[in-house]
Amino acid sequence: MKDLLKQAMDDLRQRGVDYADARRVRGLSEILVMKNGTLETASTIESEGFGIRILKGGAWGFASSSELTREKVSEIAEQALGIAEASGTVGNPGITLDKRPPAVDTYTSEYREDPFEVPLAEKLEMLTAACEGMRRTEGVKLVTASTMNFRTEKLFVDTEGSAIDQTITEAGGGISATAVDDAGKRQTRSYPASFRGDYATRGFEFTRSLRLVENAERIGAEALELLNADECPAVNTTLIIGGTQLALQVHESCGHPIELDRVFGTEASYAGTSFLTTDKLGSFRYGSKVVNLVADATCEGGLGSFAYDDEGVAAQRTDIVRDGIFVGYLTSRETAPRIGLSSNGTMRASGWNRIPLVRMTNINLMPGEGSLEDLIADTEDGIFIDSNKSWSIDQRRVNFQFGCEIAWEIKRGKRVRMLKNPVYTGITPEFWGGCDAVAGPEEWHVWGIPSCGKGEPGQTAHVGHGVSPARFRNVEVGGKR
Amino acid sequence: MIDTKRLDVLLKETLANSPGDETELVARCGTNRLTRFAESVIHQNVSEEDCTVTVRVAVGKRTGVASTNRLEAGVLAEAVKQATEVAQASPEDPGFPGFQKSERAPEADTYSEATALMPPSARAxxxxxxxxxxxxxxxxxxxxYRVSDFRFAVMNTSGTEQEYYGTDAFxxxxxTDDDGVAGAAVAYAKGIDGIDVEATTRRAVDKCVAGADPVAIDYEPLDVIIEPKAVAELMSWLNFTxxxxxxxxxxxxxxxxxxxxKVMGDNITIRDDGFDTAGVPVPFDYEGVPKKPVTIIEQGVARSPVYDTLTAARDGAESTGHAGTAAFRGGPGPSNLFIEPGDKTNDELISMVxxxxxxxxxxxxxxxxxxxKALFTGMTRAGTFLIEGGKIVRAVKNLRWTDSMMRVFSNVDAMTREREVIGASWGxxxxxxxxxxxxxxFKFTGATEF
Structure with missing residues (x-):
């Protein structure tokens, strides 16, 4: 297939296209979801195919097929060419790409234990034991334990001479317990994060390190405790946000608004645009001086790590917010030149049948100092909140509201009571402007989110967020409305 | 794309040779083509042809699933083997009812040839x-602007054999104006002849023009008129939750x-009907069970959820033909949902505020x-207007709302006679x-800057 796609690139170059690339991708997923001791989902999913993207006359065309034959490669190249020509008939966008040397390389992400080689029985035993552990608490009615494993084999070639093979392996899992009272009221606790847990660009050793079984009983007990906890009051207060929730806060209020294609309006009709317009680059105060954010596709084991993006640009680390000032975007070969820069390698496609888009890599809040307990001890009056339950943010990423699974009231530096149904809301730059402390490296963890959505047709990206718990002043916290 | 006859032979051979006690094959093959435009130029323009077969094997009351788009005899046999191994390793599900034999689903009006043949130049x-x-x-x-055409087929060892050809267009x-003020409109239909490009565009443009110079207002509970696109966004979450x-x-x-x-107001009836051509028909589900009409909410009273075979067996009911893919069991969900209309015009609704x-x-x-409690939150978008004294007086900046859908749909005072079909953007x-x-x-709980 590599030779066929290279030949297609040669042919297209001779036919005078501005640029073309081709990707052959084979994706393999294993999904195991156990609910109350029964396997709700037990599936392996394989999807393989290729796509050809052509820039001709300043306009894009893309076609793709799951049929890997010589005839189909020719047919798809013709289709993509015809689509590019059609694209150029409506106010031709005049797209040009930045210059970069071609890359020829092979990369395989590191893992110690191949998740696809671990016996199914062993994985099921782990999930079964986790379910049993959570159900030891009376009142816990619904328990879920899951693990997902992914392998993506990618070949990239282009008309500029790049030829890159990458194989990326990812793994992880999570558990959740729901306690229900006689009136049908319910509360759920999850571990290590809600919505199927935590993931990394590693092997099954990462899943083992989560210690799902060892944490199961505690999570079940917490679910019941939460069911009987007090409602979170509506109050303007100091908020300490734990890692799993802060990862999503970074994701929604920093990660998406720094996507430069979004800034230029290409998601306007769907996911939205961004308040971080280009006039703000280098001068806008995004947050307080303790807020330092980077986009780092080289972050070891991060779910947003790789060697090359899907335009053949090497993985990079880019400052996004430095000492609170907004200084960088996620860019592509198309968007970066529009602000006088070169791509920082964030174009990613979710499969062979999708074009690459500017996507998050690992968007990391850099650590400060001290532990979570130090932060709490240093807080006179406030709330500690964690584990996402709901999320919503406006189309320019300004007004947000998050609901979480759990919170604790803090009085005089101590957690004094558990609170249920906590919700907080804010305006992005005001909120980050109120950040006065970020915990240190000992609390820092890259949380893997395998479900970041963007684009039409829809694409799901695997991204990471390195964070330590952080403290925010003057946050509007409320119970359920 | 693999031709239909070759695929059918492959599927039947695979079914016949499966070592499982029961086997189900679901094939979805087709083409999706989508042209995206922004800032008045086409910036993304894509086409995808794919054919995926999902195999579900039962060994006793244990099941396993494997899915592939490599359509070769050896690969499908490997998928069956994988699914069988998963099933053998799985714990028993005592509630698993086995694969159901379903009668052939009635014909439905699901296909538009002009849509399947629409070239990229016509979209442009x-x-x-x-x-x-x-x-x-x-x-x-x-x-x-998306057009899709597909063949969907389900067969199992109990004797179910279903297939239909479908298209849809979105x-x-x-x-947007120079200040970023936006107006939005959508259209969805079985085929491109149901998409009025000019009318849809004019609605969006009119909203944009009327939305100029929006002002901030205090957020508080307010009477609100929500158009079908907004209602559909609420319904899609109710489908999910x-x-x-x-x-x-x-x-x-x-x-x-x-x-x-009673969970909603007397005037709220919500039903699903896979064969109702007022929406976009879907004749059967991922288990090959023909769609049955289901009244979910009748005059405000909760009547029935939609079922697949597993959930139906748990309740001693029959599947209503609403199963989703076995590759990731999210449970059954509606596919062609209808809210019964009222008797007003848009202008009459406005005059009532x-x-x-x-x-x-x-x-x-x-x-x-x-x-x-069906407690939802969200933001308004792309056309939010203040009504005073029964008239639209000006545009306002967007607001956050947080409210219970039980409460919201208990407080529907009136609805229009006219309805609109709202669909998904992809596939x-x-x-x-x-x-x-x-x-x-309606409970507004926050505001944003635009």
């Missing part, structure tokens, strides 16, 4: 017309334990705050056919 030409309409009013246009238009039997059985749905009780808002669409609705056939609604006392 349509978008060119739309862009010109926006330019007349000084607006730029963004959006997407257009979104999003007009409440209307399926899995959500009901797990105690996740606001309808759990409330069947036969002393002080309130007209909302074109919502953004980033989330229905997970408290699913038992998944499914629609909500809804009127515009006047809701009293």
């Amino acid at each position: 030409e349509a978008i060119g017309r739309a862009v010109a309409i926006a330019a007349e009013k000084g607006a730029t246009l963004s959006g997407a 257009l979104s238009t999003y007009a 409440a209307f399926g039997a899995k959500q009901v059985q797990e105690g996740f749905s606001f309808m759990t334990g409330r069947f036969g009780e 002393d002080r309130g808002l007209l909302v074109t669409s919502f953004h980033y609705v989330n229905g997970l705050l408290d699913t038992r 998944a056939v499914g629609s909500v056919t809804s009127p515009t609604m006047l809701i009293r006392g």
